[in-house]
Amino acid sequence: MEKKTEFVEAIVDKSKDFSRWYTDVVVKAQLADYSPIKGCMVIRPYGYALWEKIQSLLNARIKATGHQNAYFPLFVPEGLLAREAEHIEGFSPEVAWVTEAGSEKLEERLAIRPTSEAIICSMYAKWIDSWRDLPILINQWANIVRWERVTRLFLRTTEFLWQEGHTAHCTEKEAEEEALKMLGVYKDFIENDLAIPVLTGEKTEREKFAGALRTYSLEALMADGKALQTGTSHNLGQHFAKVFNITFQDMDEKRKYVWQTSWGVSTRLIGAIIMTHGDDSGLVLPPKIAPVQVIIIPIWGREEEKEIVASRVEEVERLLKAAYEVEVDWRSEYTPGWKFNEWELKGVPLRLEIGPKDVAKKQVVLVRRDTREKEFVSEEKVARRVGVLLDEIQADLFKRAKKFRNDNTRPASRIDEMEAILSEHRGFILASWCGSPDCEEKVKEKTMATIRCIPLGKRQAGKCVVCGKRGWAVYFSRAY
Amino acid sequence: MEKKTEFVEAIVDKSKDFSRWYTDVVVKAQLADYSPIKGCMVIRPYGYALWEKIQSLLNARIKATGHQNAYFPLFVPEGLLAREAEHIEGFSPEVAWVTEAGSEKLEERLAIRPTSEAIICSMYAKWIDSWRDLPILINQWANIVRWERVTRLFLRTTEFLWQEGHTAHCTEKEAEEEALKMLGVYKDFIENDLAIPVLTGEKTEREKFAGALRTYSLEALMADGKALQTGTSHNLGQHFAKVFNITFQDMDEKRKYVWQTSWGVSTRLIGAIIMTHGDDSGLVLPPKIAPVQVIIIPIWGREEEKEIVASRVEEVERLLKAAYEVEVDWRSEYTPGWKFNEWELKGVPLRLEIGPKDVAKKQVVLVRRDTREKEFVSEEKVARRVGVLLDEIQADLFKRAKKFRNDNTRPASRIDEMEAILSEHRGFILASWCGSPDCEEKVKEKTMATIRCIPLGKRQAGKCVVCGKRGWAVYFSRAY
Numbered sequence: 026m027e028k029k030t031e032f033v034e035a036i037v038d039k040s041k042d043f044s045r046w047y048t049d050v051v052v053k054a055q056l057a058d059y060s061p062i063k064g065c066m067v068i069r070p071y072g073y074a075l076w077e078k079i080q081s082l083l084n085a086r087i088k089a090t091g092h093q094n095a096y097f098p099l100f101v102p103e104g105l106l107a108r109e110a111e112h113i114e115g116f117s118p119e120v121a122w123v124t125e126a127g128s129e130k131l132e133e134r135l136a137i138r139p140t141s142e143a144i145i146c147s148m149y150a151k152w153i154d155s156w157r158d159l160p161i162l163i164n165q166w167a168n169i170v171r172w173e174r175v176t177r178l179f180l181r182t183t184e185f186l187w188q189e190g191h192t193a194h195c196t197e198k199e200a201e202e203e204a205l206k207m208l209g210v211y212k213d214f215i216e217n218d219l220a221i222p223v224l225t226g227e228k229t230e231r232e233k234f235a236g237a238l239r240t241y242s243l244e245a246l247m248a249d250g251k252a253l254q255t256g257t258s259h260n261l262g263q264h265f266a267k268v269f270n271i272t273f274q275d276m277d278e279k280r281k282y283v284w285q286t287s288w289g290v291s292t293r294l295i296g297a298i299i300m301t302h303g304d305d306s307g308l309v310l311p312p313k314i315a316p317v318q319v320i321i322i323p324i325w326g327r328e329e330e331k332e333i334v335a336s337r338v339e340e341v342e343r344l345l346k347a348a349y350e351v352e353v354d355w356r357s358e359y360t361p362g363w364k365f366n367e368w369e370l371k372g373v374p375l376r377l378e379i380g381p382k383d384v385a386k387k388q389v390v391l392v393r394r395d396t397r398e399k400e401f402v403s404e405e406k407v408a409r410r411v412g413v414l415l416d417e418i419q420a421d422l423f424k425r426a427k428k429f430r431n432d433n434t435r436p437a438s439r440i441d442e443m444e445a446i447l448s449e450h451r452g453f454i455l456a457s458w459c460g461s462p463d464c465e466e467k468v469k470e471k472t473m474a475t476i477r478c479i480p481l482g483k484r485q486a487g488k489c490v491v492c493g494k495r496g497w498a499v500y501f502s503r504a505y
Numbered sequence: 506m507e508k509k510t511e512f513v514e515a516i517v518d519k520s521k522d523f524s525r526w527y528t529d530v531v532v533k534a535q536l537a538d539y540s541p542i543k544g545c546m547v548i549r550p551y552g553y554a555l556w557e558k559i560q561s562l563l564n565a566r567i568k569a570t571g572h573q574n575a576y577f578p579l580f581v582p583e584g585l586l587a588r589e590a591e592h593i594e595g596f597s598p599e600v601a602w603v604t605e606a607g608s609e610k611l612e613e614r615l616a617i618r619p620t621s622e623a624i625i626c627s628m629y630a631k632w633i634d635s636w637r638d639l640p641i642l643i644n645q646w647a648n649i650v651r652w653e654r655v656t657r658l659f660l661r662t663t664e665f666l667w668q669e670g671h672t673a674h675c676t677e678k679e680a681e682e683e684a685l686k687m688l689g690v691y692k693d694f695i696e697n698d699l700a701i702p703v704l705t706g707e708k709t710e711r712e713k714f715a716g717a718l719r720t721y722s723l724e725a726l727m728a729d730g731k732a733l734q735t736g737t738s739h740n741l742g743q744h745f746a747k748v749f750n751i752t753f754q755d756m757d758e759k760r761k762y763v764w765q766t767s768w769g770v771s772t773r774l775i776g777a778i779i780m781t782h783g784d785d786s787g788l789v790l791p792p793k794i795a796p797v798q799v800i801i802i803p804i805w806g807r808e809e810e811k812e813i814v815a816s817r818v819e820e821v822e823r824l825l826k827a828a829y830e831v832e833v834d835w836r837s838e839y840t841p842g843w844k845f846n847e848w849e850l851k852g853v854p855l856r857l858e859i860g861p862k863d864v865a866k867k868q869v870v871l872v873r874r875d876t877r878e879k880e881f882v883s884e885e886k887v888a889r890r891v892g893v894l895l896d897e898i899q900a901d902l903f904k905r906a907k908k909f910r911n912d913n914t915r916p917a918s919r920i921d922e923m924e925a926i927l928s929e930h931r932g933f934i935l936a937s938w939c940g941s942p943d944c945e946e947k948v949k950e951k952t953m954a955t956i957r958c959i960p961l962g963k964r965q966a967g968k969c970v971v972c973g974k975r976g977w978a979v980y981f982s983r984a985y
Contacts, residue, residue: 058628058631058632060577060578060624060627060628061582061585061624061627062578062580062581062582062615062624065578065579065580066578067575067576067577067578067628068575068576068577069575070573070574070575070643072575073573073574073575073576074573074574076576077574093550093553093554094550094553094554094557095547095548095549095550095552095553096547096548096553096556096666097540097547097548098540098542098545098546098547098664099545099617099648099650099664100542100545100664101542102541102542105541117607118607118608119606119607120606120607121603121605121606121615122603122604122605122606123601123602123603123604123617124602124603124604124605125601125602125604125614126599126600126601126602126652127597127598127599127600127652128598134605135542135601137579137603137617144540144541144542147540147541148538148540148547151538152538157838163550167648168579168647168648170579172606172607184578184579184580186576358637
């Protein structure tokens with residue numbers, strides 16, 4: 026029983042030290058671990074199982090919207106990467122370069138892809154010839170390297186995993202529709218499956234993707250009041266088409282440049298899940314992406330009891346396995362209490378206990394991870410009840426996160442008001458901005474908040490928080 | 506119609522120039538394309554769909570045998586890679602090195618993983634403490650870089666995709682059982698799903714993995730008579746455990762080194778599928794891994810006919826979609842003949858034609874890709890018949906490949922006999938070898954054949970083809 030206490034004390038309180046709490050959860054729940062390479066993490070089986078869930082749910086949506094997966098090289102020759110001026114300027118400070126192979130020095134440095142626009146565009150130039158070849162709708166799941174100075178497990182790592190969609194279209198309108206469609210696909214996925222509410226909108230010139238015409242993003246509010254960008258979708262316009270010479274013969278027989286988009290989400294989403302739903306006991310996973318949805322803990326004292334409990338546990342396990350991800354913790358070297366703590370730390374949405382008394386009463390005990398609510402359910406109703414509870418947990422997590430987001434979104438009309446709000450509460454601030462980079466910069470200097478996004482649709486007029494000139498409402502926040 | 510001829514002429518005859526035939530099939534069927542980086546290919550959507558099928562079928566087997574997926578960093582610091590002497594010696598000629606990041610020069614070079622033993626062992630040393638932590642059964646799907654001088658699409662590329670399993674055990678016996686179990690899993694998968702017969706056995710000292718105690722491999726015979734290693738499974742012994750200091754406290758309270766295995770298959774399997782089953786018209790895909798199992802070609806002349814045909818096609822499509830991967834080729838800019846050629850090139854196992862006459866007779870036409878056999882099937886029987894035919898094609902492809910392999914496996918008792926066989930037929934040669942590296946080398950010099958594997962089980966005694974001393978039967982072949 027010594028081990029138990031040791032275990033529980035290992036996580037810092039969320040309210041006491043959010044940053045350490047986060048790292049504790051990631052490491053102790055065995056989602057990821059530090060590796061011998063600075064800034065690179067190892068994604069352990071439990072964390073990778075989360076990523077597999079994300080992949081499978083998002084992949085289905087990406088395919089349902091007509092995209093196909095493919096795989097492009099890890100390397101981007103320096104010359105290719107440098108072709109689009111804004112692009113290389115934006116990425117060069119964080120590129121890792123291969124300069125040697127075997128015992129040779131390479132003639133041209135090879136970038137480890139910090140993103141794949143350049144390499145993919147070089148192929149699109151070869152593949153696209155006529156309007157019949159368009160649209161090209163390709164996605165790839167891949168590893169990406171960006172040499173970051175300050176790293177955090179899942180949130181910002183030198184190497185990370187992501188998917189990146191890259192499409193080419195005949196017209197500007199089609200490209201814009203695609204960029205917005207994928208923003209919608211991400212929103213649907215992040216809100217419905219990850220139970221994380223997101224604001225969507227356009228990025229300012231300063232915050233947009235290097236080489237894009239327009240960047241759209243999804244912004245979530247973490248439990249510490251800081252914003253996290255959970256995904257982006259870019260209308261690339263014809264910037265890349267022009268430098269990579271990607272043209273097609275249109276129906277009017279004229280040669281034209283294509284219009285492009287790119288969009289991506291990454292393993293950072295796992296950080297968002299932790300920081301949105303987690304509590305002092307650890308991870309809280311939304312049922313739709315939980316690798317284990319129900320953990321069954323058999324409880325027995327004497328050896329004879331174990332047998333009685335076992336046959337009932339196997340029956341319930343069989344019943345639930347048809348529809349849910351279920352595991353049974355049969356380990357005899359740990360007490361039930363120790364196991365409760367461990368599976369709470371791992372965020373399993375529902376705990377199911379069966380002890381000798383429950384067997385006698387033909388019941389099981391169900392305990393929700395999010396609310397700790399406990400209920401006794403008769404055996405014949407358990408499968409249906411588990412389904413209802415999992416749906417409820419999924420919906421409640423979203424509702425709770427949305428309430429938190431709304432409660433922490435405040436209006437402000439002057440910059441000193443922003444400072445006051447941010448020093449006390451953090452969260453989103455809905456305030457007006459005139460559109461000038463100087464005013465944007467001034468807000469950042471004074472408050473450490475940046476413009477997260479300009480809401481889509483009809484702009485809401487107001488006076489700029491800095492200069493007082495005519496502007497429109499945007500979301501500010503301190504961000505990861 | 507001009508386009509049609511152009512299309513058919515584009516593939517060289519398999520018997521005329523096997524190597525060019527292979528490249529033609531890969532490129533024209535749009536499985537892969539050359540990239541701007543020497544030796545790196547782009548896996549196009551149709552090729553990647555094949556890889557996704559391979560991943561999903563093999564992943565299910567890997568998980569069913571108790572393994573979990575995880576993800577380890579792309580980079581291996583030079584010092585880590587160099588710890589195991591044989592390992593670094595084997596891999597250093599083909600390692601790509603990152604030496605710069607952003608504008609800095611790195612203090613230690615980072616290898617792009619040529620395989621992940623070193624990085625994974627460094628983590629296992631951290632994670633393993635007691636016999637309770639064992640076995641560790643982890644697999645990862647990842648990209649790998651080996652700087653190859655001569656490359657071939659799918660068969661040998663600078664970057665490739667693979668899975669690599671890495672396990673650690675308490676005892677030598679368990680590690681040996683694991684290495685052989687995974688060899689069996691691969692054999693089952695490659696023979697049953699890819700329809701490729703494989704010989705399994707042990708590698709000689711010269712051919713084994715750098716750092717392994719014993720390497721087992723799977724060897725297939727390609728249609729040009731050359732062998733292709735389609736997968737390997739290594740018993741690593743305690744080599745890595747000792748240099749990475751991976752120890753555990755055993756039940757007897759003694760500190761011991763773990764016993765390890767590693768095993769992998771790669772995108773090379775796609776090359777094996779092409780070279781085993783393909784013919785002069787292109788790819789021939791085993792139904793179990795075909796991204797499209799049935800291609801429906803509607804045939805119409807006048808516009809009124811199209812409507813009549815369409816409603817029947819949609820009905821059949823709906824019927825088949827419930828159980829099979831089905832597509833309909835509705836393109837109007839190509840003739841049916843052109844479409845037949847294209848889908849043959851792409852290796853779709855079954856073609857289903859419906860024209861006005863078929864509608865009148867309430868029938869469809871089914872054509873097998875492998876034998877070109879054509880049959881008329883009444884509409885109500887089509888779903889069942891498709892299932893039967895797909896099973897038959899799967900079984901027949903394996904049977905045909907196995908017959909080819911057996912017909913091209915010949916005994917030899919002297920080296921000149923080997924030379925004669927190889928100059929005329931290629932294929933496998935079952936001949937005896939005394940176990941000496943000199944004799945192994947001599948065979949290679951004289952015949953360009955290497956020992957592919959030493960069959961498992963009871964060894965069959967005989968006289969060495971080179972020195973005449975006592976030896977045992979092994980498989981020789983020229984190889985990719």
